[in-house]
Amino acid sequence: xxxxxxxxxxxxxxxxxxxxxxxxxxxxxxxxxxxxxxxxxxxxxxxxxxxxxxxxxxxxxxxxxxxxxxxxxxxxxxxxxxxxxxxxxxxxxxxxxxxxxxxxxxxxxxxxxxxxxxxxxxxxxxxxxxxxxxxxxxxxxxxxxxxxxxxxxxxxxxxxxxxxxxxxxxxxxxxxxxxxxxxxxxxxxxxxxxxxxxxxxxxxxxxxxxxxxxxxxxxxxxxxxxxxxxxxxxxxxxxxxxxxxxxxxxxxxxxxxxxxxxxxxxxxxxxxxxxxxxxxxxxxxxxxxxxxxxxxxxxxxxxxxxxxxxxxxxxxxxxxxxxxxxxxxxxxxxxxxxxxxxxxxxxxxxxxxxxxxxxxxxxxxxxxxxxxxxxxxxxxxxxxxxxxxxxxxxxxxxxxxxxxxxxxxxxxxxxxxxxxxxxxxxxxxxxxxxxxxxxxxxxxxxxxxxxxxxxxxxxxxxxxxxxxxxxxxxxxxxxxxxxxxxxxxxxxxxxxxxxxxxxxxxxxxxxxxxxxxxxxxxxxxxxxxxxxxxxxxxxxxxxxxxxxxxxxxxxxxxxxxxxxxxxxxxxxxxxxxxxxxxxxxxxxxxxxxxxxxxxxxxxxxxxxxxxxxxxxxxxxxxxxxxxxxxxxxxxxxxxxxxxxxxxxxxxxxxxxxxxxxxxxxxxxxxxxxxxxxxxxxxxxxxxxxxxxxxxxxxxxxxxxxxxxxxxxxxxxxxxxxxxxxxxxxxxxxxxxxxxxxxxxxxxxxxxxxxxxxxxxxxxxxxxxx
Amino acid sequence: xxxxxxxxxxxxxxxxxxxxxxxxxxxxxxxxxxxxxxxxxxxxxxxxxxxxxxxxxxxxxxxxxxxxxxxxxxxxxxxxxxxxxxxxxxxxxxxxxxxxxxxxxxxxxxxxxxxxxxxxxxxxxxxxxxxxxxxxxxxxxxxxxxxxxxxxxxxxxxxxxxxxxxxxxxxxxxxxxx
Numbered sequence: 001x002x003x004x005x006x007x008x009x010x011x012x013x014x015x016x017x018x019x020x021x022x023x024x025x026x027x028x029x030x031x032x033x034x035x036x037x038x039x040x041x042x043x044x045x046x047x048x049x050x051x052x053x054x055x056x057x058x059x060x061x062x063x064x065x066x067x068x069x070x071x072x073x074x075x076x077x078x079x080x081x082x083x084x085x086x087x088x089x090x091x092x093x094x095x096x097x098x099x100x101x102x103x104x105x106x107x108x109x110x111x112x113x114x115x116x117x118x119x120x121x122x123x124x125x126x127x128x129x130x131x132x133x134x135x136x137x138x139x140x141x142x143x144x145x146x147x148x149x150x151x152x153x154x155x156x157x158x159x160x161x162x163x164x165x166x167x168x169x170x171x172x173x174x175x176x177x178x179x180x181x182x183x184x185x186x187x188x189x190x191x192x193x194x195x196x197x198x199x200x201x202x203x204x205x206x207x208x209x210x211x212x213x214x215x216x217x218x219x220x221x222x223x224x225x226x227x228x229x230x231x232x233x234x235x236x237x238x239x240x241x242x243x244x245x246x247x248x249x250x251x252x253x254x255x256x257x258x259x260x261x262x263x264x265x266x267x268x269x270x271x272x273x274x275x276x277x278x279x280x281x282x283x284x285x286x287x288x289x290x291x292x293x294x295x296x297x298x299x300x301x302x303x304x305x306x307x308x309x310x311x312x313x314x315x316x317x318x319x320x321x322x323x324x325x326x327x328x329x330x331x332x333x334x335x336x337x338x339x340x341x342x343x344x345x346x347x348x349x350x351x352x353x354x355x356x357x358x359x360x361x362x363x364x365x366x367x368x369x370x371x372x373x374x375x376x377x378x379x380x381x382x383x384x385x386x387x388x389x390x391x392x393x394x395x396x397x398x399x400x401x402x403x404x405x406x407x408x409x410x411x412x413x414x415x416x417x418x419x420x421x422x423x424x425x426x427x428x429x430x431x432x433x434x435x436x437x438x439x440x441x442x443x444x445x446x447x448x449x450x451x452x453x454x455x456x457x458x459x460x461x462x463x464x465x466x467x468x469x470x471x472x473x474x475x476x477x478x479x480x481x482x483x484x485x486x487x488x489x490x491x492x493x494x495x496x497x498x499x500x501x502x503x504x505x506x507x508x509x510x511x512x513x514x515x516x517x518x519x520x521x522x523x524x525x526x527x528x529x530x531x532x533x534x535x536x537x538x539x540x541x542x543x544x545x546x547x548x549x550x551x552x553x554x555x556x557x558x559x560x561x562x563x564x565x566x567x568x569x570x571x572x573x574x575x576x577x578x579x580x581x582x583x584x585x586x587x588x589x590x591x592x593x594x595x596x597x598x599x600x601x602x603x604x605x606x607x608x609x610x611x612x613x614x615x616x617x618x619x620x621x622x623x624x625x626x627x628x629x630x631x632x633x634x635x636x637x638x639x640x641x642x643x644x645x646x647x648x649x650x651x652x653x654x655x656x657x658x659x660x661x662x663x664x665x666x667x668x669x670x671x672x673x674x675x676x677x678x679x680x681x682x683x684x685x686x687x688x689x690x691x692x693x694x695x696x697x698x699x700x701x702x703x704x705x706x707x708x709x710x711x712x713x714x715x716x717x718x719x720x721x722x723x724x725x726x727x728x729x730x731x732x733x734x735x736x737x738x739x740x741x742x743x744x745x746x747x748x749x750x751x752x753x754x755x756x757x758x759x760x761x762x763x764x765x766x767x768x769x
Numbered sequence: 770x771x772x773x774x775x776x777x778x779x780x781x782x783x784x785x786x787x788x789x790x791x792x793x794x795x796x797x798x799x800x801x802x803x804x805x806x807x808x809x810x811x812x813x814x815x816x817x818x819x820x821x822x823x824x825x826x827x828x829x830x831x832x833x834x835x836x837x838x839x840x841x842x843x844x845x846x847x848x849x850x851x852x853x854x855x856x857x858x859x860x861x862x863x864x865x866x867x868x869x870x871x872x873x874x875x876x877x878x879x880x881x882x883x884x885x886x887x888x889x890x891x892x893x894x895x896x897x898x899x900x901x902x903x904x905x906x907x908x909x910x911x912x913x914x915x916x917x918x919x920x921x922x923x924x925x926x927x928x929x930x931x932x933x934x935x936x937x938x939x940x941x942x943x944x945x946x947x
Contacts, residue, residue, distance in 0.1 A: 067853055096852045098841045102832055103783075103876065108825050116835030119824035121785045521876035638913035711837040764850050 016662045038064045041671055046262055046515040047074055047569025047695055049500065051492035052087035052094070053637040054175065054197065055079055055221045056500055059088060061493060061515040068493055069636045070514050076310040077570045078223065078506055079198070090646035091610035094491060095519075097645055099713055100126045101476055101488035102520035113464055116481045116712075123523065123531070130443075130485050131535035133468040133719035134166075143167035144409045146441035146468075147427050149390065151175060151452070153512065154497045154525035156487065158445035164385035165541040169411040170427055170439060171391040174452040177423035181392075181736035182346035183336045183353075185419045188690050189601050190354040191363060192591030193371070196503040199245050200372035201335045201578075203227035207367060208328035210239045211319070212263055212353065213254050214337040217247035220634040237328070239321055241266065241615075243629060244657065245694035246699050248381075254321065258740065260627045260699050261343050261618030262311040267352035268615055269307030269315075270322045273297045274359045279326035281361025288579075288590070289358055291600025291612075298612045310615065329360040329369025341738035344731030346615035351601075355613070358597045364579035364589065371582065371589050375507035377499060378557035380550055382389075382541050392421030412436060416732065423737035425453050425730065431462035441468040446489075447524065449479035451639035451705065472528060475643055478710025488522045493525030496547045499565075500553060501504045508572040511551070513564040526550070607733055618743065619731070622679055626658075627699040628722040639705040641723075642716035648760045654720035655690040657701035658748065663691040666748055669704075675749035676700075678726045687721035693759065700746060718757055770900040771893035772804045775940060777886025777908060781831070781842055781933045784823040792818075801934055808941040813934045816926040821873075826925045839922040840915040844907035846878040847914040860907060867892060867899055882911065895921065905943055912936035 027059075039062075047062040051070075058077025062070040071091050077384050078413060080088075106125035111117035121129070137145050148171040150159035152729035155173060163171040176184075179193070187195045204207070216228050232238060240249040241256045241263065249255040258266060274280040285292050304315035311318075325332045334353050340346050362368020390411055402420050404410045413426035414436075420564050423567060424447075428438040442463070445701035449463070450456050463469055463482050471483035474491055489495075497512040518524070525545040533542050544550040552562035560571055576582055582589045592598045605611040621627050635650045636642060656676060658668065668674065673686035697700055707722030727744055758766070779797065780786060791797045792815065802812045818826075828834070831842045845857035857880045864870060864879060870887055871879050877883075885907055893900035916932040923929040 067858075098843070099838060099848060105828060105833060108821065114835075116829075117825050118828045118833060119821065120828055120832060421819050437806065476833045476835065478835070481833070486833070519878065710835055712833065712835045714837045717837065766850070 010657045011038050019424050034146070038067075039071045041065055043069070044515060044759060047566070048492070048512050048515060049074075049077075049079070049153075050084070050088045050091065052641060053085075053221070056153065056197070056198075056222075056510060057084060057088055058224050058501070058510055059084065059091075060246045060569075063515050068095055074566070074569050075507060076572075078504055078508055078572065079502065079510075080222050081226065083222060083226065085222055086538045086647060086650060087220075087637055087641055088222075090392040090641075090644050091491075091493060092687045093346075093646040094641075095493045095516075097559050097643060099473065099475055099715075100491075100520070100522070101474060101486060102261075102522065103488060104521070105486040105488075107484045113484070114460070114471065118486065120725055123521070123674045126485050126487060127535055128355065128488075128529050128530075130468070130470050131532060133484075134441060134536060137467055141440055141486050142409060144170055144412070145438055146443065147171070147412075147439045148443045149173070149393075149424060149449070150445040150446075151448070151449040152446040153492065153500065154495075155445050156498050157525045157529035158443060159391035160389035162443075162538075163391075163542075164387045164389045164532055165533060165538045167386050167408055168537060169387055169408070171389065171425035172422040172427055173391050174424050174447055176392045176421050177425060177737045178452055178454075178740055178741075179321045180342060181419060181421070181423070181738040182340040182733055183350045184392075185336070185736040186347045186350035186354060187336070189592065189603060190351055190358070190598055192595075192598075193589060193625070194503070195336050196372050198372065198502055198504050199224065199336060199338070200370045200503070200505070201227075201333055202365075203231045204234065205367035206236050206331050206333045207324055208232050208237045208239075208332035208680065210241065210254075210332070210334045211248055212241045212267075212334060212337065213342070214240075214248065215246055215631045216351075217251075218340070218634060220633040237324065239324075242528055243696045243699050244631075246631070247571045254317070256313050256317065256321075257361065258541050259696070260629065262615075264352055265302070265307045265310040265612060266313060266318065267349065267356055268302035268613065269297065269304045269311075269318050270325070270356055271295070271352065271359065272302040273304060273319055273322035274326060274356070275299050277323070277326075277624055279323065281329055284330070284361030285359065285599075288363070289597040290594045290600050295355065295601040298614075304616075310617075323414055325360060330362040330365040332360050333357060333362055333368045341730075341733065341740050342700050342742045343618040344611075344733055344740040345551055345616050345696070345745065346733045346738050346740055347735035348610060355599050358599060363597065364582070366578060370575075370577035371508050371579070372503035372505065372577075373511050374503045375501045375503045375571070376558055377509055380544065382543055382553055385541065390420070390422050392419075395414070400418050409437060412439060412501035413737065417737040418609060418735045419737050421737065423739065425455075425739045426732075426737065428453065428455075428459055428462045432458070440466060441470075442466055443470045443472070444479070444483070445472045446474075448477055448639045448719075450477075450709070451722060451724045452725065454730040454741060456725055457728070472525065474522075476710065476712030477639075478708065478712070481710060482711055487528055487729045488520070489525055490518035490522035494522070495516040496526060497524070498526070498550065499551060505575050505577045507575050508570050509565070510570055511562075513566055530707050581608070581754055599748060602734075621698060621745050625679055625747050627742060628676075628678070628723060628726055628744045628746045629701045629742060630704045631701065633703045633705075636703070636705050639722075642705060642708055642719065643713040645715055645760055648715050648719075652719055652760050653688065653757075654703040654706040655688045656694055656721065656748070657690050657695045659695050659697040660691040662697040663689065667750065668748065672750075673752040673754050675752045676702075676721055676726060676746040677749050678728060679745045680728045682726060682728055683749065684725045685721045686755055687730045689748075700748070715760060715763060718755060740747060770897060770904055771890050772800055772807075773904055773935060774886045774889030774893060774900065776800055776804065776931065777935060778883050779883035780928070781886060782849050783832075784820060784827050786820075788823070799890070801931070802804075804938055805934060808938050810934070810937050810941065813930050815930055818925040822925055823927060826923055826928065829924075830919060830922060830928055839918050840855070842882045842911075843878055844882065844885050845878075846880075848907070848910040856907075858879070860903075863899075863903070864888060869897060877889050880907065882908065890919045896918055901942075901946075904939060908935070909939040909943065912939060
């Protein structure tokens with residue numbers, strides 16, 4: 001053999017290097033069978049916070065032998081109180097998911113987007129590639145021609161920090177216009193305060209709770225569920241308004257199976273009863289609210305009988321619930337829910353929810369809404385960005401005049417709706433049409449483009465038209481494998497992120513810190529953002545050399561330090577939860593133009609919007625179709641966790657809920673597989689039928705997040721149906737910019753084959769020999 | 770054992786200029802033929818493939834594939850069906866016992882086939898039994914599980930050729946020694 005062994009070895013010189021030889025060469029007999037209990041080893045505890053939903057529970061990570069062994073709730077953390085849901089505990093399986101992206105990839109020249117042909121690249125090459133193309137787009141079209149999408153805790157680098165420094169107002173999150181925008185906009189213009197990521201409902205002190213399309217128990221927001229359970233234990237009455245007998249409904253004293261799309265009529269009737277029967281809190285309203293007279297006149301027409309015709313809820317039941325609410329007030333509350341983009345009049349519906357709460361006199365009172373306060377936390381003292389971040393967030397949505405700095409363009413969706421924050425779905429169209437100006441590049445951080453934004457075919461067409469599409473993600477989701485450049489981020493257990501400031505009864509700051517080193521050649525988001533920023537000529541906005549310096553500086557400014565936070569995990573401050581706490585300090589919590597709760601909004605009137613909420617019928621359901629409703633399961637988050645084998649063993653697919661009688665009239669059998677086809681002809685599934693009395697006859701229901709089409713996520717692929725694929729239509733809420741998704745209709749198509757999908761456990765077993 | 774390790778180390782790494790040079794010079798072909806000859810196996814013939822095609826095939830087989838990753842290149846994975854499990858722990862302990870440790874700039878797991886191959890090569894001179902134990906205990910199970918998959922999925926034929934040869938060699942080795 002003529003091969004030069006030394007040189008041949010040099011081919012892989014960067015892999016395993018000999019340090020020294022020693023010891024005995026023992027033959028390995030079944031070398032993988034090592035009976036050992038990790039908890040007998042040296043266990044290190046790391047405080048951080050979870051990423052498996054947006055609740056951001058504080059976690060305690062147990063590390064032994066360089067491996068994450070277990071994740072528990074952080075006792076001192078107000079988001080978890082030592083407890084954790086299945087998703088949080090299953091984070092270990094996500095960390096060691098073999099399907100993870102492992103190193104930067106660049107799409108092979110000549111291949112098409114979506115074809116999935118890639119070559120590996122170094123970080124230097126990949127980042128240089130991205131920067132070069134971004135600068136070219138900027139030169140040709142301007143900085144606004146690059147859009148930035150983000151979802152998850154690390155998104156602040158990619159929808160706030162970097163785009164604001166770069167100069168693009170087109171940064172957006174699905175968490176706004178596909179989720180919370182209506183409730184936030186309504187809250188800002190009613191109370192002058194945000195709802196925020198941690199809904200400030202004083203659950204445990206409440207004695208009467210009315211949930212409207214609120215899926216508590218199915219969305220599993222850890223401490224919210226703890227508090228809700230405690231409220232029920234203390235004897236709170238529960239009313240659930242939902243076309244579906246949800247998990248919460250199963251705990252309720254009353255379930256009101258409302259006709260979908262008519263919630264606002266019910267709310268207006270309750271307002272009517274409170275006013276006409278003089279059941280509202282007159283003193284509270286006089287002291288804290290404006291616009292009552294206009295509201296009283298406006299509500300004349302909203303009688304329970306009028307609402308009964310619309311909602312199919314008996315007028316007497318409407319009256320009874322209103323009277324019960326009033327009897328329990330101010331310890332009676334209608335929580336705002338989270339995903340509020342339903343029918344298109346959503347900001348007005350949320351205004352009605354808040355007006356009702358105000359009439360009950362519960363805002364800022366025990367048992368109603370507490371006044372969440374943000375913790376004191378300073379920004380890093382970098383030079384001011386040329387633009388204000390526009391993506392918003394749970395507390396960012398408002399409206400009114402908007403100043404665009406000289407030399408920059410307004411958002412591409414400006415003028416379509418009232419709120420200031422961008423709407424992610426409205427940034428797709430400019431990619432296709434070039435109107436009002438072209439968007440030619442997209443940086444997408446952790447946003448599942450094909451499972452969150454309505455009208456997936458349109459999104460795919462838009463991606464094809466871009467000059468540059470960069471995906472920053474952890475898993476090779478279908479949309480990721482369309483990108484020109486894939487930048488693999490390490491998981492939340494392997495990285496720092498920016499500090500999280502939680503507005504709460506007891507405001508607090510949480511630290512995310514790495515429990516273990518990043519696997520493979522993956523990098524944290526902050527590092528990717530900084531390296532990209534330096535290449536884009538934005539070095540003055542990155543005066544910090546690494547994230548530890550960045551975090552320590554922010555914490556030093558409030559009298560703490562990174563070292564202290566590493567030890568504590570959570571930094572808790574004092575709050576001012578009730579109105580009396582504000583009054584004692586002679587402070588006004590209401591940031592509205594009038595400085596009071598605005599039952600009637602003059603600002604809305606000035607902008608041509610209804611100053612008081614009124615009912616508009618939803619889009620009618622076409623003959624032969626059902627309204628498509630969707631929701632959550634406690635063991636999955638969005639479309640993010642369906643490749644986690646632990647969670648998939650618990651819930652491997654979704655089902656379509658169909659009323660039992662209705663199903664029988666269609667000739668359906670329980671557990672058979674069907675297709676769902678929407679009124680635009682899009683077919684989805686196969687999906688298993690669940691015939692149940694727990695849903696009305698005029699709608700069907702799917703748990704969101706299933707029906708993955710990308711085979712790159714091997715456990716998630718091909719299980720159940722995607723509600724998002726069927727949501728080809730949305731109605732734009734003209735106030736918040738929310739994309740109302742419950743305007744899609746499906747019919748059930750029999751004859752779908754039972755999918756030949758293996759059980760999750762079997763798939764996992766088959767990986768091995 | 771040394772050639773088994775060297776070939777695995779060279780071919781299971783992300784393809785770069787070094788592999789291209791080795792293909793152009795014919796040295797890898799020579800190594801494969803010599804190894805086959807040692808075990809009385811028919812000489813394999815490497816297909817002529819451009820570096821960019823090799824890189825693309827490597828990513829689709831071993832790194833990221835929109836159709837699902839066919840052959841995750843981790844020895845412990847083939848043994849246990851998961852990463853970072855007990856098989857990998859045992860391998861790390863074995864490396865440690867024999868004075869081996871992954872270099873700091875190695876950005877992959879210690880049971881990656883390229884690392885495993887190099888460990889086999891390094892041990893083969895001074896600790897031939899240890900090298901053999903690694904080859905039969907870790908590399909062979911992976912090949913038994915995934916060589917056929919690679920053969921089916923590899924559009925270039927390069928990885929299929931290498932995997933088939935290594936699998937046949939290790940089976941012959943196992944049979945001869947038992």
